[in-house]
Amino acid sequence: MDVTIYEVAKRAGVSIATVSRALRGTGPVAAKTREKVLKAVEELNFTPSRLGVSLAEGRHAANGVVFPDLAGPYYTEVLLGYEEVASELGRSVVILSTKGRTRVNDLIKDLAGRVDGLLVFGHAAPDPLIAELVRLGVRLVVISRDPLPGADTLRSENTASARALAEHLAGHGYERFAFLGAPLTSGDDVDERWRGVRSVLGGAIEAVATREYTVECGFDAARALLKDRRPEAIVCSDDEVALGALLAAEELGLDVPGDVAVTGWDDIMAARHARPALTTVRQPMRELGARAARALDELITGVRDTPRHLILTTELVVRASCGPHPQEVRT
Amino acid sequence: MDVTIYEVAKRAGVSIATVSRALRGTGPVAAKTREKVLKAVEELNFTPSRLGVSLAEGRHAANGVVFPDLAGPYYTEVLLGYEEVASELGRSVVILSTKGRTRVNDLIKDLAGRVDGLLVFGHAAPDPLIAELVRLGVRLVVISRDPLPGADTLRSENTASARALAEHLAGHGYERFAFLGAPLTSGDDVDERWRGVRSVLGGAIEAVATREYTVECGFDAARALLKDRRPEAIVCSDDEVALGALLAAEELGLDVPGDVAVTGWDDIMAARHARPALTTVRQPMRELGARAARALDELITGVRDTPRHLILTTELVVRASCGPHPQEVRT
DNA sequence: TTGTAAGCGTTATCAA
DNA sequence: TTGATAACGCTTACAA
Numbered sequence: 001m002d003v004t005i006y007e008v009a010k011r012a013g014v015s016i017a018t019v020s021r022a023l024r025g026t027g028p029v030a031a032k033t034r035e036k037v038l039k040a041v042e043e044l045n046f047t048p049s050r051l052g053v054s055l056a057e058g059r060h061a062a063n064g065v066v067f068p069d070l071a072g073p074y075y076t077e078v079l080l081g082y083e084e085v086a087s088e089l090g091r092s093v094v095i096l097s098t099k100g101r102t103r104v105n106d107l108i109k110d111l112a113g114r115v116d117g118l119l120v121f122g123h124a125a126p127d128p129l130i131a132e133l134v135r136l137g138v139r140l141v142v143i144s145r146d147p148l149p150g151a152d153t154l155r156s157e158n159t160a161s162a163r164a165l166a167e168h169l170a171g172h173g174y175e176r177f178a179f180l181g182a183p184l185t186s187g188d189d190v191d192e193r194w195r196g197v198r199s200v201l202g203g204a205i206e207a208v209a210t211r212e213y214t215v216e217c218g219f220d221a222a223r224a225l226l227k228d229r230r231p232e233a234i235v236c237s238d239d240e241v242a243l244g245a246l247l248a249a250e251e252l253g254l255d256v257p258g259d260v261a262v263t264g265w266d267d268i269m270a271a272r273h274a275r276p277a278l279t280t281v282r283q284p285m286r287e288l289g290a291r292a293a294r295a296l297d298e299l300i301t302g303v304r305d306t307p308r309h310l311i312l313t314t315e316l317v318v319r320a321s322c323g324p325h326p327q328e329v330r331t
Numbered sequence: 332m333d334v335t336i337y338e339v340a341k342r343a344g345v346s347i348a349t350v351s352r353a354l355r356g357t358g359p360v361a362a363k364t365r366e367k368v369l370k371a372v373e374e375l376n377f378t379p380s381r382l383g384v385s386l387a388e389g390r391h392a393a394n395g396v397v398f399p400d401l402a403g404p405y406y407t408e409v410l411l412g413y414e415e416v417a418s419e420l421g422r423s424v425v426i427l428s429t430k431g432r433t434r435v436n437d438l439i440k441d442l443a444g445r446v447d448g449l450l451v452f453g454h455a456a457p458d459p460l461i462a463e464l465v466r467l468g469v470r471l472v473v474i475s476r477d478p479l480p481g482a483d484t485l486r487s488e489n490t491a492s493a494r495a496l497a498e499h500l501a502g503h504g505y506e507r508f509a510f511l512g513a514p515l516t517s518g519d520d521v522d523e524r525w526r527g528v529r530s531v532l533g534g535a536i537e538a539v540a541t542r543e544y545t546v547e548c549g550f551d552a553a554r555a556l557l558k559d560r561r562p563e564a565i566v567c568s569d570d571e572v573a574l575g576a577l578l579a580a581e582e583l584g585l586d587v588p589g590d591v592a593v594t595g596w597d598d599i600m601a602a603r604h605a606r607p608a609l610t611t612v613r614q615p616m617r618e619l620g621a622r623a624a625r626a627l628d629e630l631i632t633g634v635r636d637t638p639r640h641l642i643l644t645t646e647l648v649v650r651a652s653c654g655p656h657p658q659e660v661r662t
Numbered sequence: 663t664t665g666t667a668a669g670c671g672t673t674a675t676c677a678a
Numbered sequence: 679t680t681g682a683t684a685a686c687g688c689t690t691a692c693a694a
Contacts, residue, residue, distance in 0.1 A: 002468070004686090004687055004688085005687065005688065006687080014664075014665085015664065015665045015666075016665090016687090016688080016689095017664075017665060017666080017667095017689080017690075018663085018664060018665075020688070020689060020690080021663095021664090021689095021690090024689085026689085026690080027663090027664095027690085028663055028664090029663075029664085030663060030664085033663080033664080045467070047440070047444055048687080048688065049444070049686085049687050049688065050441075050444040050445040051382060051385050051386045051391070051686080051687070051688085052386065052670095052686075052687030052688030052689085053687080053688055053689080054382050054670090054688085055382045055383065055386055055669095055670045055671070055672090055686090055687075055688065055689090056669080056670060056687080056688040056689040056690080057670090057688085057689070058670070058689095060382070062425070062445070069411075070401075070407045070410060070411050071407070071411075076401045076402070076407055079401060080400075080401050080402075080428060083426060083427075083428050084428070087427070087428075087432070087438065092425050092426075092427070092441075092442065092445060093425065093426050093427075094393070094423050094424065094425050094426075095414060095423075095424050095425075095426055096414075096418070096423070096424075097411060097414050097415070097418075101418070107418065109378070110381075110423075111423065113378055113380070113381040114381045114393070114423060136376070137333065215600065215601075215604060216600075219604075243604070244604075247604055247606075250606065269546065269547075270546075270601070273546060273550075273574070273575075273578055275578075275581065275606075335670090335671060335672085336671065336672065336673095337671085345680075345681085346680070346681045346682075347671090347672085347673095347681090348673085348674080348675095348680075348681060348682080348683090349679085349680060349681075351672070351673060351674080352673095352674095352679095352680090355673085357673085357674080358674085358679090358680095359679055359680085360679075360680085361679060361680085364679080364680080379671080379672065380670085380671050380672065381671095381672095382670080382671070382672080383670075383671030383672030383673085383686095384671080384672055384673075385672085385686095386670090386671075386672065386673090386685095386686045386687070386688090387671080387672040387673040387674080387685080387686060388672080388673070388686090389673095389686070663694100664693100664694080665692100665693085665694075666691105666692085666693075666694090667690100667691095667692090667693100668689105668690090668691085668692100669688100669689085669690090669691100670687100670688085670689090671686100672685100672686085673684105673685085673686090674683100674684090674685085675682105675683090675684080675685095676681100676682090676683090676684100677680100677681085677682085677683105678679105678680085678681080678682095
């Protein structure tokens with residue numbers, strides 16, 4: 001981390017250009033010369049300075065990612081998919097968590113300056129900033145946000161799945177519903193789910209907000225809801241909120257799905273393990289991250305220059321928490 | 332992301348040195364000159380190139396972190412603590428996940444070349460590589476590994492807490508124990524926990540391995556164990572394994588803690604929500620990350636140059652899963 | 663096949 | 679108070 005290409009060149013008795021060529025395999029180098037160079041490199045334990053390389057190449061070989069938080073499996077899973085593919089493509093991943101942070105815009109702009117492209121989760125960055133980044137020419141993939149000009153967007157399908165879920169529940173014969181974890185922002189995933197569900201259930205479903213989409217918040221909101229009036233089915237904005245709802249029901253001595261049905265969204269690991277196992281909509285989280293990394297790579301390398309808006313398909317996963325339903329097969 | 336300091340200088344009618352000074356407040360600049368410069372900066376939307384700055388300053392203003400995986404709350408929490416403090420200190424965080432990766436050593440060395448210092452989780456990097464990094468002069472903080480020369484190490488206390496836990500369980504009157512999630516490596520956290528527990532319980536506790544420390548693996552191993560012979564108490568290597576054990580017990584129709592007691596380690600969020608709530612040892616995960624970031628900063632800035640080996644204290648959290656115990660207060 | 667030298671975009675020293 | 683100019687460590691035409 002200290003020896004430079006000059007020292008290698010001197011030791012090998014060649015010019016720095018030759019060292020560079022020998023090392024990167026760019027341009028011709030006589031076999032004997034290469035030998036000498038490699039030997040010198042070995043002896044001096046030389047590694048090209050990333051900064052020097054990047055400055056000369058005009059690229060960071062790094063991607064950024066901006067998320068609100070890392071609590072819960074969703075962001076984590078997406079991040080893992082992203083990092084894996086980025087790494088495969090020879091790019092490091094620089095992270096930025098915005099929750100509870102001040103001067104978020106500055107942090108994001110700073111991040112943009114140290115990478116070749118950015119993955120941004122819908123909620124993590126304010127709209128005007130996104131627009132500014134686009135204007136600045138930052139390669140951008142935005143997850144779970146309505147298509148916007150100048151950037152790729154990527155999300156899982158919500159509306160149709162939400163309808164399918166609602167229809168499934170209606171098929172159980174339920175008539176009074178609540179949507180727990182009502183949308184906090186319009187146009188995001190949860191908003192789409194809510195709209196989809198409501199488009200089927202209409203006035204039969206009420207929206208119940210939670211502070212955040214967490215087990216804790218789901219628990220609190222569900223307990224309050226169940227104490228006050230008892231819907232027959234609670235559709236939750238995501239699995240964590242649903243897990244909270246299950247806990248609340250248990251605390252109140254209510255049977256799920258006997259007294260109240262509960263559904264989630266995402267199909268996180270814990271959904272399968274919950275008691276009762278959670279009926280949910282599976283969202284391909286890792287793939288979301290992987291696709292984002294590839295999309296960014298296309299944008300950065302210039303293989304593609306027009307934004308693309310991709311929607312990944314989801315899958316309704318029927319388990320025990322929505323009640324016995326003869327026509328469906330359990331997973 | 333494109334305009335350079337030269338263009339700003341030209342527009343402001345000054346030299347690049349003056350622009351630099353005006354922007355960083357290093358060295359004197361006449362008020363009027365500063366005005367002109369700032370105006371030009373504004374008009375051109377100039378942001379200094381991170382690469383240029385870093386090359387000149389000789390620092391990346393970035394930290395790295397190497398973890399095996401991000402599954403489960405442990406790594407996530409530590410990472411969040413780390414990123415938060417690093418960000419506070421003006422450093423970005425570059426991540427690297429090693430699980431399932433080939434050429435891990437190269438990836439880590441590459442990472443080392445793009446940051447000023449590295450946080451490495453014990454399992455994520457092989458011993459010889461750690462030694463090599465130290466030799467190369469990489470600033471290093473290693474989490475959950477025995478103290479080694481040339482690097483800071485940081486971990487939570489394990490042995491004493493394990494003993495306290497074991498004694499607590501013995502106080503319940505249990506006589507046949509199993510340690511689920513037996514250590515896969517020696518000298519790591521789980522190994523210390525196992526040794527601590529065994530030092531109290533001796534031959535009364537048997538070690539039962541799991542492939543990984545996950546809910547799934549805990550479930551599988553616990554089911555096999557409980558079907559075959561039924562210990563009175565299962566001490567698990569961490570909370571996730573313990574959650575798996577709870578599920579296994581439930582599937583087998585066993586009551587916890589009536590038929591078998593179960594304990595975890597870490598006190599992740601889900602431990603509190605589990606049914607029964609999990610008796611566990613709380614480990615300050617965020618703080619671990621935060622401390623790592625500060626330690627690294629000290630090493631990088633040179634405020635401190637001798638390695639330090641820190642051990643954070645933990646807390647026994649008694650909940651329902653270990654059985655009724657009149658002398659203890661529940662959380 | 664190899665070397666010279668011009669970038670890449672800053673910071674900071676040293677004169678003026 | 680300001681401006682040349684030399685680093686910083688590399689890549690890559692262009693010449694030789």
